[in-house]
Amino acid sequence: MRKIDYTTFFFSFMGFFLFIFILIPILNLMLSSDPISIIHNLQDKEVMSSIFISIYSALIATLIALIFGVPFAYILARHDFKGKGFVESVVDIPVVIPHTVSGIALLLVFTSTGFLGEPLNRLGLVFTDAVPGIIIAMLFVSSSFVVNSAREGFENVDPRMEKVARTLGSGSLKTFFIITLPLVMRNIVVGSIMCWARAISEFGSIIILAYYPMTAPTLIYKRFIDFGLHNSTPVAVILISVCLLLFLVVRLVIGGWSAYDKN
Amino acid sequence: MIRIESLKKDWGEFKINNINLEINDNEYFVILGPSGSGKTMLLELIAGVYHPDSGKIYLNEKDITYMELEKRGVGVVYQDYMLFPHKTVFENISFGLEMRKTPKKRVESMVEDIMGMLGISHLKNRYPRTLSGGEKQRTSIARAIIVKPKLLLLDEPLSALDQEIREDLIKNIKEIHVKFQITMIHVTHNFDEALILSDRIAIMKKGTIAQVGDSVEIFRHPSTKFVAEFVGVENIFKGTAKKVDDGLTVVDTGNISIYSTQEREGSVHLTLRPEDISVSLDKVQTSAKNVFKGGIKEIIDKGAIIKLMIDIKEPLIVFLTRQSFLEMGLNIGKEVWIYFKATAVNTF
Incomplete structure (x- = not known):
């Protein structure tokens, strides 16, 4: 029989508590709700549209985070400059401040009389109580996942490999796309999933900036306040199921990718 | 011809301090020095990986000091290979030709030729992670020379390899030097490599060139105490x-x-x-x-x-x-x- 040393045993024992602490509420939630009310809710237009808005807005927020975040991550990974520490901490600020605070900060700037809201309003882009408001709230709180994950990937690609590609005649932008990016794709996809998940689950800043149109977390909150636990549970179960299903699909897709050794 | 004039770069730990050097066409030039002497830094300045604080580098009378890497026509081979891990041996070697939009048929035959020359034809479709050190270095050398650079820089190319493989590769490198007529600058701390391969040797010390000459000159008539102690060969x-x-x-x-x-x-x-x-x-x-x-x-x-x-x-x-x-x-x-x-x- 294989012997397990006591440290491994003790640490596993301790870890197990945290594991079941997370697992029990989730399983309980999934199992406790009544299947008939779930089916009923699935036919509820309000529920389905809120889930759609959540997933769709989170996807847009993730795409925006990718477009701006990946080049940003590359600069942070490759260059040292004065004030880099400051720039890095700014990226992480949304993670450490309460989300309602993020919501207020965004509202002040993006309201129709705000510093950015006013000119954008004139271009026809409205943020308060509108989908763009949901998207920027999501972007604000979740973009750092893309930046940090991509940056870690870029740091793992030896800059000399890019230099070799360039000595062979590949320009710097081309080298980025055909050498560096493929090697970092896995990090970027993992970061995007985290970003997307975080965006779907965002609640605090969204209710301040854009209570309507309702996202799934907002709807769950509203039903809980208005009708109590019994009415909010089925919506929660549906949201969690849809998210888990989507993650499963994405995990399966990237699971087929091979990871590359450094050399 | 490579001409380096008053090259300077201060990078804290590593320093290049007023280097002047001339390297002839088709010459096999070895830079020999203890670690920390700035050999690799000098090589990377020539390659264009970094730019010097001052001084000039000329390649065939053209100032390349600040020229972009892809326009210099200078190839690099590193000790740790720097192969592209997501490309096969064939794709690694053909990379430079693809960048030059060489016709597919020609790419095929050129890569086959060079793989044959280096004895790696059987590895064509393998990925770098499945190769041994010697195989990786052969691939990396093939990748660099297939585009016929005007100058090839080798940074401790054999230092990570076993003695037997090293001797084999030395023969290959010599053969390539003769066949492709490429000017080579080879950085090493290994005397055997320097003696076997070099037309001329430069001894580096703390960011300066202590002595330049052919092997016998350097080993028999070291110009300074440092060179004498460093080379440590009397006869x-x-x-x-x-x-x-x-x-x-x-x-x-x-x-x-x-x-x-x-x-x-x-x-x-x-x-x-x-x-x-x-x-x-x-x-x-x-x-x-x-x-x-x-x-x-x-x-x-x-x-x-x-x-x-x-x-x-x-x-x-x-x-x-x-x-x-x-x-x-x-x-x-x-x-x-x-x-x-x-x-x-x-x-x-």
Whole structure:
């Protein structure tokens, strides 16, 4: 029989508590709700549209985070400059401040009389109580996942490999796309999933900036306040199921990718 | 031709301090120095990986100091290969040709040729992570030379490899140098590599060039104490080796013939430690295969040890203890007999 040393045993024992602490509420939630009310809710237009808005807005927020975040991550990974520490901490600020605070900060700037809201309003882009408001709230709180994950990937690609590609005649932008990016794709996809998940689950800043149109977390909150636990549970179960299903699909897709050794 | 003028770069730990250097077309130039001497930094300045603080680098009379890497026509081979992990051996080697939009058929045949030359044809579809160190370095060399760079920079290309593979690769690199007529700059701290491959050697010390010259010049006439201590070889000769019977090789230096037990053919270097050489006033019966007669040209008193330079038609450095020196009553101009065993003669 294989012997397990006591440290491994003790640490596993301790870890197990945290594991079941997370697992029990989730399983309980999934199992406790009544299947008939779930089916009923699935036919509820309000529920389905809120889930759609959540997933769709989170996807847009993730795409925006990718477009701006990946080049940003590359600069942070490759260059040292004065004030880099400051720039890095700014990226992480949304993670450490309460989300309602993020919501207020965004509202002040993006309201129709705000510093950015006013000119954008004139271009026809409205943020308060509108989908763009949901998207920027999501972007604000979740973009750092893309930046940090991509940056870690870029740091793992030896800059000399890019230099070799360039000595062979590949320009710097081309080298980025055909050498560096493929090697970092896995990090970027993992970061995007985290970003997307975080965006779907965002609640605090969204209710301040854009209570309507309702996202799934907002709807769950509203039903809980208005009708109590019994009415909010089925919506929660549906949201969690849809998210888990989507993650499963994405995990399966990237699971087929091979990871590359450094050399 | 490469011309480097007053090159300077201060990077804290590493420093390039006013380097001037000229490297001829098709020359195999080795930069030899202890670690931390700035060898790799100098190479990366030439490649364009970094830019110098001041000074100029000319390649065929064109100023390339700040030119973009992809326009220089300078290839690089690193000690740790830097192969593209998501590309196969074939794709790695053909990378430079693809960038030049070479027709597919031509790419195919060029890559096949070079893989054949380096003995890696069977690895065509393998990914770098499945290759051994030697195979990786062959791939990396093939990738660099297939685009026929005007200059190829090799940064400790053999340092991570086993002795046997290293010797094989040295042969390959020599062959490539002759066949492709590429000017090469090779950075290393390994003397064997430097001696076997180099047309000329530069010794680097703390970001400066301590001495430049061919192998014999550097090893026999070190210009400074640093070079002398760093190279640490007293007797070095160049010659042509020919196998004679029973595991014996004779090396003809042009002036004398020296026997060695190491089997070699063709152009070789030969070193001999001064402490392995015996001196006597009269001819004696001995098993030593190498016997010469010569006059003492120089006597250097080093305290307990006396260093003699004896002319046996080649300058030979011999160490004697003070006591035996005095007992023999040696002085400048005196003729002595020199003996050393064939096993003491190191060839490479």
